Amino acid sequence: MSREEQKRERRNNIIAVAKKQFLLHGMQNVQLQDIAKDAGVGIATLYRYFPNKDQLIIAVNNDIMQEMTNTIHQIVSESLTAFEQLDRLLTYYIDLADEPAHQFVKFFKTFEIYKDEVLNDSENYQMFLHIRRNFADVLLQLVENGQQDGSFRKDIDLEVFVFTAVQNVSYFVSEAVLVEHDPTLTVDLNPKKQLQLLKDMFLQYVRP
Structure with a gap:
């Protein structure tokens, strides 16, 4: 293994360990020393790859976003109608509501709060923008x-519709599963049922 390959493997390992720690304990509660210890590297080595915690948070977010973009790209590349692809794509987001302890939802929720503080002109930030553009390209492929x-249906702005549908379902996932509803209400506000209803409304609207 070349030196560059070793460096890439060590960097990926640090990101994987940080991802596990952030999802398990919350990014606010994890220290770089904890990550370095679990990754089997010295703190000085970790700092060579990630000068501060903010940069590591962005790298973990990028890793998760890239994984999600790859999954969505795979869905949009399947031999299905675009309507069926959209159905599966929205279901993919809805299934995040079943994820144990809502770890991914909590991570993204926290990242949104601190995003303006951690993003800058670093290489990790440029990757963040690159992945977002790739994600948008996948949605545009679905439109095509x-x-x-x-x-x-052909009488609506499909680009606006697809982005709106995906953004609203993903936003509702992050909001609904973390909100404890008033126990005195007589209506069942189960997040999964609400998300399924939201998906059905979008699908009904776009069907020819």
Whole structure:
């Protein structure tokens, strides 16, 4: 293994350990010393890869975003109609509500709060922007698929619709699963049921 490969492997290992720690304990409660210890490196070595905690937080966020973008790209590349692809894509987000302890939801919720503080012109930030652009490109591919196969209605702005549907479902996931509803209410506000209803409304709206 070359030196560059070793450095890349060590960096990826630090990110993997940080990701596990952040999801398990919350990014506010994890210290760099804890990550260095679990990654089997000295704190000075960790600082060579990530000069501060903010940069490591961005790197972990990038890793999660890239994984999600890859999954969505795979869905949009399947031999399905665009309508079926959208159904699966929204279901993918809704299933995050079933994730034990809502770790990913809590991470993204916290990251949004601190995003303006941790983002800057670093290499990790440039990667953050690159992944966001790739994610947008996948959604635009879904729009193109719908325009070509006719499984989406043609009298609406499909670009605005697709982005709105995905953003609203993902936002509701992050909000609904972390909110404890008033126990005195007689209506069942189960987040999963609400998300399924939201998905059904979007699908019904876009069906030709």
